[in-house]
Amino acid sequence: MSGNRLRLATLLCSFVVGSILFTGACIFLLEWTANRTTVNRVMGLFSANRLEQLQRELTQSIDGIESQAEYTERGILSGSLSLIDKEELDAYAYGLTAATSMLDQVVFVSPDGAALFVARTGDDGVLVPRYVSAENSSIVARIEGLINKQSDPFWASPYAVQGMQTNYIYYVHPVLDKEGDRLVTMLFAISIKRISEILRSISKNDLAAFLIDDQQRVLVHPDLAEVNSEGTSSQHAIKSEVITEEILEKLKNAVPATRLENAMGPNFKAFEINIEDKDYILTVGPLQKRQGSLTYRVAWYFPADLLRNSPVAQGRTGVVALALIAVFAFLAGAVALYLVRPVRSAALGVAKVHQMDLKDISEIPRSRVRELDDFANSFNRMLFGLRMFSRYVPTQLVSKLIQSGKKSHEGEERVLSVLFTDIAGFAALSEQMETQEIAHLINQHLTLIGNAISKHDGTIDKYIGDSVMAFWGAPEPIDNPAIPAVMAATEISRVIKGENTARVMRGEIPIRIRIGIHMGPLVVGDFGAPSRVNYTVIGDTVNIASRLESLGTEVDPYADVITLISQEMVDHLNDMFHVEPVGEFQLKGRAAPTTVYRLR
8 A cells, every 4th residue: 555645744743733833822821830749749759769769779689699698508508519629619709799790799708717709809890819728818807897606697787898998788698507517607798889880870960869877877879989099089969978977967957848758658758958058859768677787778869949840820721721631632532543543453462472472463454644554564574573483482481481570581490300202213214204204204293292291381492303302390380390291291102102003094104202201400591692592401300311211212112102200200209190110220421320110
């Protein structure tokens, strides 16, 4: 529909220009002033949102460090992280600090005073590790006030380390063995300068955020982000030392900004203060308490002139405005109904795209309006591209990952069940078939296997030629991933035997498949380069499942379907499944023999 199309810009401009000319003639004779209540409400909501945003970012960073500490403690107690191997501990601490942007120091202090110290140095944040023996340890002397007999993790109040150019906030996490003896004391440090840099990035000269503690002392201010060795700082409208000496003192007798407080909501405070002959509004968020002695409030100031608009509003302005709104609302509604139809169709389609439900999305009809027609054409081409793209990605997995609400999935340890299938003697079978016959066989076979796995909520990891790898327990957790994995294997056995019956009746050679299933701990998450990432599993459990699948040929080379499972799987099955022991086998890559069972 390339001819006789109207331009959306022309249509909208004609409508808008006519509206402006008509309303301008009426409003020209009226006085218009901003409503003070509205201004306070907007600024109050803006202030509250800004404080909540800063508070949320700090909380997430602090929570992340606590999670890193707990993860490290589990690694030490489980033996996966050695305190004896200096190189391993050094590499782990280096990686931990590099992966956590808010983290400036990681310190491991042994009971005898020896310490591993990894810290960012200089403006470029280069990580420098140092391992100091007990005889020469000065790090213990610097932070000896933080290493005490307390066994529970805690946050210390801002702490000055001699020789450093900034103060630090330390999270102290002792690691105790089963007898309660201290194995190591871990210290995770955030520098005041690091937090100040974050506050500086969202602050301007007349609008700045800072942190104060429960004693009304300044913890963090944008000025502190550029403190150099001589102690000079950047120039803000209200400097950190001025806040310390004047603002916090004036808060004791400051006049509350009541209207702004009401707009901000409970737990927020607002004050009117005068500093250096200029009026400011200071807003303060609720007190945040962490385990230990760390307490803070997020505060933000801005010029009071932003609130000083005349509250006068004449009734005639409101009456005329309401009349004009009614007239143009009708006209706007008529135009909007015409314009909204393709947009609504696109919105419904995009909602289904979010669920990876591409089959039921309808194409948008073409339009006589040029821009709407281009929009419909672009949407329809996008839909075609997505449908082509969905053939090459695991849509079921992508849908689950979308439902999780996470933008990325960092590796985490879980107990999963892993299943491998493979066609026995496929190489010999393919020699007797044409290329197209091989492709048809593989596609039909993988469809049967994939449907059985999906039916029992499994996640297909990958297709490897005629093999399939799947797992249960991620991304959605499952209490006992062994049950659905074995149910899927039983379903696969049933459909393959049925397919073989049909193949024999057609005069075709039946196929024989092997299945191996094992259950154990794995690391699951996103792995790969930034340009291409796979959500997959890594660990010895995968290797064992693959070895069990390969063992099927040795145990019963002539079976249509043979499913071998490990002792770990049997321990998690109930009486509805029939298994029989096959024996102990020395699997490749395993030091100890593996007890193997056959699923009947």
